[in-house]
Structure formats: C-alpha cells, structure tokens
Amino acid sequence: MPRFRLVLEELPAYRPGKAVVGSDGRSFKLSSNESPYDPLPSVVEAVAVAAREMHRYPDPACVGLTEALAGRYGVPVEHVALGAGSVTVAQQLLETVGEPGAEVIYAWRSFEAYPLLADLAGVTSVRVPLVDEAHDLEAMAAAVTSRTRLIFVCSPNNPTGTVSRADELTAFLDRVPEDVLVVLDEAYHEYVRDADVPDGVRVYADRPNVAVLRTFSKAYGLAGLRVGYLIGHEPVAAAVRKTMVPFAVNALAQAAAVASLAAEDQLLERVEAVVKERARVRDGLLGQGWAVPPTEANFVWLRLGERTMAFAERCAADGVAVRPFAGEGARVSIGSPEANDVLLAAAEAFGAG
Numbered sequence: 520m521p522r523f524r525l526v527l528e529e530l531p532a533y534r535p536g537k538a539v540v541g542s543d544g545r546s547f548k549l550s551s552n553e554s555p556y557d558p559l560p561s562v563v564e565a566v567a568v569a570a571r572e573m574h575r576y577p578d579p580a581c582v583g584l585t586e587a588l589a590g591r592y593g594v595p596v597e598h599v600a601l602g603a604g605s606v607t608v609a610q611q612l613l614e615t616v617g618e619p620g621a622e623v624i625y626a627w628r629s630f631e632a633y634p635l636l637a638d639l640a641g642v643t644s645v646r647v648p649l650v651d652e653a654h655d656l657e658a659m660a661a662a663v664t665s666r667t668r669l670i671f672v673c674s675p676n677n678p679t680g681t682v683s684r685a686d687e688l689t690a691f692l693d694r695v696p697e698d699v700l701v702v703l704d705e706a707y708h709e710y711v712r713d714a715d716v717p718d719g720v721r722v723y724a725d726r727p728n729v730a731v732l733r734t735f736s737k738a739y740g741l742a743g744l745r746v747g748y749l750i751g752h753e754p755v756a757a758a759v760r761k762t763m764v765p766f767a768v769n770a771l772a773q774a775a776a777v778a779s780l781a782a783e784d785q786l787l788e789r790v791e792a793v794v795k796e797r798a799r800v801r802d803g804l805l806g807q808g809w810a811v812p813p814t815e816a817n818f819v820w821l822r823l824g825e826r827t828m829a830f831a832e833r834c835a836a837d838g839v840a841v842r843p844f845a846g847e848g849a850r851v852s853i854g855s856p857e858a859n860d861v862l863l864a865a866a867e868a869f870g871a872g
C-alpha cells in the first residue's frame with residue numbers, strides 16, 4: 520500500500536456543480552456561475568485552427584496571450600502570469616508562500632477551493648467570518664500575524680455576491696504589512712456595476728504586495744478550456760510563473776483566450792444582458808419575500824439555513840441545478856431568461872419562509 524501525505528485524509532472535497540434533469544426533461548445548470556451563452560463563432564473558429572496543430576506542445580510562455588492581456592490592461596508583460604484557470608493560479612500562489620508555519624487569511628464563507636488549496640500547499644488557513652454576508656476587512660487585517668504570507672480578498676465574493684468598496688479596501692491595504700501578499704480575487708469583476716468597487720488593476724499599480732486574479736471562465740465563457748491569470752508586480756508574477764507546471768495552459772485555451780479578447784465588445788454585451796437579468800431575478804425574489812443580499816456577480820445568494828437542501832431538491836425537480844451549502848444557503852447563477860423564469864417559479868412554489 521503506497522503511503523500518502525496525511526493531509527490527503529482530511530482534505531475538504533471540492534464539490535463541482537452538477538446538472539440535473541427535471542421531471543419534464545428540462546435541464547438548467549445554475550450551479551457553476553457559467554456563461555449561459557454558446558461560444559462565439561469567432562472563438563470556436565480560433566480553437567478549430569489551433570486544433571490543427573495539436574500534435575505540437577503549446578507555447579509554454581503563452582507569449583501571444585500575455586501580450587494581449589498586457590495590451591488590454593495597459594500593464595507591462597512582466598506583470599502578467601497565466602495558469603490553467605484562476606483556481607490553478609491560486610494554487611500556484613499558495614505554492615509560492617507554502618513554508619511550514621505559513622498562514623493564509625481568507626473570509627468564510629468564500630470560494631470553496633481556498634481551504635483545499637491551502638491544505639494541499641501545507642499552508643494554515645485562517646478563516647475570518649463574513650459579516651452581513653460581506654468581507655469583514657477590519658477583522659481580516661486584525662488577523663494578520665508574523666506567520667501570514669497571503670490574504671485572499673474575494674470581490675465579488677463567491678457565494679454571496681457581496682463586494683469590498685474602495686474606502687474599506689484602501690484602509691485594509693494600508694494596514695497589511697508589505698511582506699504579505701494580498702490577492703484580489705476578481706473572478707466576477709466584469710459583472711460589477713457598483714461605482715464604489717475598485718478595479719483591482721488600478722489598485723495593484725502602486726502597491727507592490729497586491730495582485731489581481733481574473734479568469735476567462737465566467738464573463739468570457741471559456742470555463743471548459745481553463746484559462747486564468749494574475750496581474751501583479753514583476754516579483755509576484757515571476758514567482759507565479761516559476762510554480763506553473765510546464766505547458767499547463769494548452770494551445771486551444773490560449774487561442775480561445777486571445778480570440779475572446781479580440782471579441783471583447785460582443786462578450787461584454789452578453790455580460791450586460793446577464794446584469795439586467797440579475798436585477799430581474801433579484802427583484803423577483805425580493806418581491807416573493809426572500810432576503811437576497813445585493814449582488815455584483817452573476818449569481819444570487821439565498822440564506823436558507825436548514826431549508827437549504829430541500830430548496831435544492833425543489834429546484835432540481837424542475838430541472839434547475841443550484842449550488843447548495845448544507846445548513847447555510849444556496850447560490851444560484853443567473854442563467855438564460857428561460858432558466859431564470861423557471862428558477863423564480865420554483866422559488867415562489869418553495870416559499871420564502
């Protein structure tokens with residue numbers, strides 16, 4: 520019997536969202552915050568072209584995509600690092616700081632992968648409870664110790680959709696020691712409409728210990744291809760690049776991401792439509808008597824407590840997959856207008872309680 524690391528025995532499981540089929544055969548997957556749109560033809564075409572070279576290894580340095588991102592954001596290419604999805608970049612970040620005794624601070628509940636990746640990297644998790652479903656940045660700053668190496672600030676927060684605003688973020692960053700890396704996880708940034716929410720790419724510019732994490736999985740609709748990136752100062756981006764598994768970002772993913780940046784206007788129109796649907800869904804739920812925290816992401820959060828799993832089952836019966844967190848609540852992605860209608864009807868039938 521091979522011997523594995525002890526940490527594997529207690530590793531928290533990552534539970535991916537699964538599709539369900541309703542009694543009438545319909546299926547709406549609102550459990551993984553994906554784009555409800557089919558891929559753009561221009562992106563599919565770029566992938567098809569790249570596929571003709573799939574017997575070759577991809578460009579390990581992702582030069583074309585790195586340059587496209589640097590151009591898109593007006594940052595030096597040295598400030599960009601890529602990974603196979605931003606979850607992998609988060610893992611690489613933990614690898615860069617993972618020494619015995621190192622601590623990572625994050626809000627809880629937040630992105631489910633943080634505790635998993637921290638355990639894997641041998642970094643101790645310090646969880647700071649949300650207050651009113653939002654990050655308590657004061658408490659997070661107070662939790663910093665001499666062992667803290669990394670802090671994740673997830674804004675909008677998965678799964679609650681809440682954001683960290685400019686003034687609180689500035690006060691927080693001013694308190695964090697310069698040898699602690701603060702990662703602004705902005706996986707849902709493109710959906711933000713609140714003008715008080717800072718753009719991490721502006722925030723990092725004059726703070727050497729701040730970096731931004733973004734992804735092509737959500738607004739750009741490339742979840743299945745796995746491309747995420749970090750924008751940070753040269754030493755941070757270089758450290759992340761060193762921890763990348765060679766050739767981690769495959770050739771089709773690189774081509775699709777470059778094509779998506781070229782088609783950004785079209786993709787951002789789709790984001791705008793999702794933002795409109797988000798308002799319709801939240802207003803509908805509020806009208807039914809649900810307490811739905813304001814959300815700046817492509818999902819809503821319903822705090823259901825003990826009713827959570829029953830709610831998920833009720834939705835599944837209508838073919839709607841939501842993401843339940845037993846005993847806490849359910850996260851529901853904004854889908855197509857049809858999917859959202861079915862969700863609203865299921866929520867009404869279940870009752871706000």
Ligand code: PMP
Pocket residue numbers: 552603604605606607630673676677704706733734735736742745746747
């Ligand atoms: N950060 C947050 C906050 C997320 O919700 C997700 C996806 N669920 C990710 C990062 C990772 O996304 P990906 O690996 O697809 O880029």
